[in-house]
Each structure stands twice: as C-alpha cells, then as structure tokens.
Amino acid sequence: MNKKDWQKISDAEWEAICDNCGKCCLMTLEDEDTGDIYHTNILCRYYDLEKRICTVYDKRCEMVPNCLKLTPDNVDKLPFMPKTCAYRKLFDTNYKEQPLKPIKDRVVRETEVTFAELEDHVVDWEDL
Ligand code: SF4
Ligand code: SF4
Numbered sequence: 001m002n003k004k005d006w007q008k009i010s011d012a013e014w015e016a017i018c019d020n021c022g023k024c025c026l027m028t029l030e031d032e033d034t035g036d037i038y039h040t041n042i043l044c045r046y047y048d049l050e051k052r053i054c055t056v057y058d059k060r061c062e063m064v065p066n067c068l069k070l071t072p073d074n075v076d077k078l079p080f081m082p083k084t085c086a087y088r089k090l091f092d093t094n095y096k097e098q099p100l101k102p103i104k105d106r107v108v109r110e111t112e113v114t115f116a117e118l119e120d121h122v123v124d125w126e127d128l
Contacts, residue, residue: 019086020052020053021082021085021086022103023084023128025046025047026041029118029119029122039128040122042121045109046060075087075088082125108121
C-alpha cells in the first residue's frame with residue numbers, strides 16, 4: 001500500500017494495524033551530539049502489561065508530552081520506532097517478520113528509575 005492509499009483508510013482500520021506490543025512505549029534516549037538513538041527497558045507508567053493497552057490512550061499526548069500520535073504521514077519518519085512495529089510493514093522494504101516476544105518481565109517502570117540511572121537501562125533489544 002502506498003502513502004496515498006493509507007490516507008484513505010479509516011481511523012479504526014489504522015488503529016487495528018497495531019498489535020499492541022507496547023514496544024513504542026519504552027523510553028528511548030537520543031545522543032544530542034550524534035543523534036544516535038538508544039533503546040531502554042524503561043516502560044511508560046501508563047502501559048498496562050496485562051491488558052497490553054495504554055490506559056490513557058485518548059489523552060496520551062496530553063499526559064505524556066513525548067508520546068506521539070502515529071499517522072500515515074509521520075510513521076516512516078520516526079527513527080526511534082521499533083523495527084518490529086506493525087506499522088513498519090507498511091513502508092519498510094527490509095522488514096523481517098519474527099515472533100513477537102512479550103516485553104513483560106523484561107522491563108522496569110519509569111517510576112522506578114531516576115534520571116541518573118537512565119543510561120544504565122540502555123539495552124540491545126534483539127527483537128525490538
Ligand atoms: S502514554 Fe500510552 S501510548 Fe504513550 S507511551 Fe505511555 S503507554 Fe504508550
Ligand atoms: S510498536 Fe507499533 S505495533 Fe507495537 S504497540 Fe507501538 S505502534 Fe503498536
């Protein structure tokens with residue numbers, strides 16, 4: 001599907017593409033000098049690991065200023081999005097299907113991490 005076609009799908013169809021893996025709700029760090037992105041195992045306080053949903057979805061961008069609403073226009077311009085994100089299938093010709101391993105048991109809550117500890121939580125998520 002090309003971008004023009006994405007514009008035609010309904011909001012419900014767009015939302016249904018998401019597999020609720022929660023990987024985009026993990027904090028990422030960016031090196032100010034190089035622009036390099038580092039993924040962490042720090043999970044947003046509002047993600048419910050049992051139900052695999054955002055508990056503040058309708059007002060997520062107000063509650064969490066860094067939380068972006070994904071759209072057909074921006075989804076291919078966000079370098080920090082997980083490589084396995086279902087939306088990547090729409091535009092990434094190198095996308096590789098792989099089994100989705102739940103993030104549960106591999107994360108810590110942002111409320112448990114201090115600013116000074118952020119870098120200690122940078123992880124190499126092979127399946128991110
Ligand atoms: S506010 Fe919701 S959608 Fe945004 S990062 Fe947190 S859990 Fe994810
Ligand atoms: S990474 Fe992609 S598929 Fe997973 S929850 Fe976020 S938007 Fe949905």
